[in-house]
Amino acid sequence: MKPNLGPSALTKFQQLRVAGVSYGCLAIAVPPQAPTSATDSPPQLRVAVKDCKGMKTSICNRAYYEMSYPAPFTAQVVQALVKDGAHVLGLTKLSSMVAREEPMDAVDCPTAFNPHGDGYQSPAGSSSGSAAALAAYDWLDCALGTDTSGSGRRPAMANGVWQFRPFHDSISLSGLCKTYAKFDTHSVFARSLDILERVITTWIPPPPIALSKSQSRSYRLIYSEDYMSEANTDQMKLIDAFIKDAEDMLPATVTQFSIRDSWKQSHPPDTCDDIEEYLDDVTRKTYYNEFYHSTDDFRKLYSGKHQGRPPYVIPFVQRRWAQGATMSTGQHEEGTRRLLVYQTWLHEQLFGDKNVETFMLLPVANTKPVYRDEVLPSPEKQSALDQLFIPPILGASDIVIPNGEIPYHSKISHQTEFPPVFANLVGAPKRDFELLRAVEIVLGKSGRANVVATGPRIFS
Template sequence: MDAVDYPTAFNPRGDGYQSPAGSSSGSAAALAAYDWLNCALGTDTSGRGRRPAMANGVWQFRPFHDSISLSVLCKTYAKFDTHCVFARSLNILERVITSWIPPPPIALSMSQSRSYRLIYSEDYMSEADTDQMKIIDAFVKNAEDMLAATVTQFSIRDSWKQSHPPDTCDDIEEYLDDVIRKTYYHEFYHSTDDLRKLYSGKHQGRPPYVIPFVQRRWAQGATVSTAQHEEGTRRLIVYRTWLHEQLLGDNNIETFMLLPVANAKPVYRDEVLPPLRSNPPWINSLFHQS
């Protein structure tokens, strides 16, 4: 991981030199390292809470967007930014969640006749290797037996081709081409306009020194026009609405979707990772958040 003013947090797992992953890595690494720490808070926009949880071997909960006030959060992409919480124990995690998120006005009853469905995304499973898939398959089988659930395999690419919304092409890769740059990177860049202006004004016109990861995103976001941003946002909303209807359209069924965060393998803290992912945008977990 890149770092400038402070060293990257040390991940205590494995050989001690694994990457802690993501911008909430300090919270996850601290929780993994110190047994006197029960929980830690972080933020999650595009996986920067989920990846540290995976890398540091702790539980993480990302609440539904806007279920907790975001008024004091430093935003990078307001449509996806939210808080998250880490814990080593599910019991602790549950206690934090129930005290953190206000209960609904009317308590929801758990009917014995409630139906459950597990969505098994074929598109995402290409991320996992053979050993990881064995663990995922075992987990799905256990969940299926416990909930008496129906397991449904789902291909985003194929489903879009068969039932894409009106006035859209049938190729989802073409429809969402460059949407990440036009939406997320654009707002990521402009969320720090004031920082660049203030810093430059106090340092003889010099821009702030930032890590290569931020430099790349700023450079891409700066090239997006207002019209491009609006069109990218419109397409993202169309896709989100379609996906929600495909997966969660039946209110009589409690639906869970299983998504691996990444391929579970060693990633060293000094390893230089590719600047851009090769996956198409509809595979990127950024576009499967609420």
């Protein structure tokens, strides 16, 4: 990538064609990070992104790339970093059509390689390329992605990097390929907490230090009983150790909480007492329905230029579109109403006490080998009760934190490898900096590492 003009909103990017003209050619110009003048300013960030002004958007689908034109503008989150002096090095891969795609599902574009472990683990999706690039190259400081229902958090865990998902209304979503507007947001990957914080302060003005201190509150950490079964025994030992550190170092009151049991006891009027029954099919009526219609123009344009033929998308997207297409306007409205009822209730249960700074700890997924040469069935129907849906339903900020590693015997390397264990800490809406500060306190006082390494292991 190279800019045609200076770092402004008018900056147009073009491909650096050193190794060839194909978008798959690996030629990256890395600018020096040495300061140009004697100042105390930090080195300029080197960042990877998904799209920029002047570049065609592919979302890793040949038909979509064929129909797209060079982007007329650069997303504001990228512009903010460029204005701060960041260098955009290049574009990253992602899962096809911004959906879940495992390596064996890929048809149009090969999935990015996850550098951790034996080198043949799934990078997860959809922002797989962003996380994998950061885990592989130490000359890259951060990478941008998106997160709808885990598209940033799953790759962060799989590839072993930090990830932050900001409060939904805190940053502009201009330039983001939509799937479900209520859940869609940007995310950022980094190998250190410091870089993560630097990017967030570029996007969101931090509160004045004096005001932040005057509004400090006691801490509460909610331990979710509903989802910890997702984690295995070795994984739970590391997560429990982090919980203990948070309890001691913040300090925080640790509270066990079950969404299912609490709903049964305090569900809103005119709702059934079974939360899974209440939320049944809500995802299909809302998320899948909007995902299908977000690509209406693309399908119409492609069909018009190809004698009525539909564009090719991977089978998982075909099935998800098919589910969403059958939903009527009335069903969409009813699904949205139920989702909002659940959102209001959940927010009150978790963050209703304004005198306490509350965080919820969740697992991202079960830590285990996920080989890229194995067919991995993606879920055909996701419940709105899924732990990955909690932050987007609340519109809350969350951070994916490295906890450690657990050993496994690899069928690829025939050696012991060490997949990373991560925890997902969720903060209240509009409390991005309070969440970051709490993590900083826990890591600083406990002596935990706030930097992960590139290569096979996160802690060298």
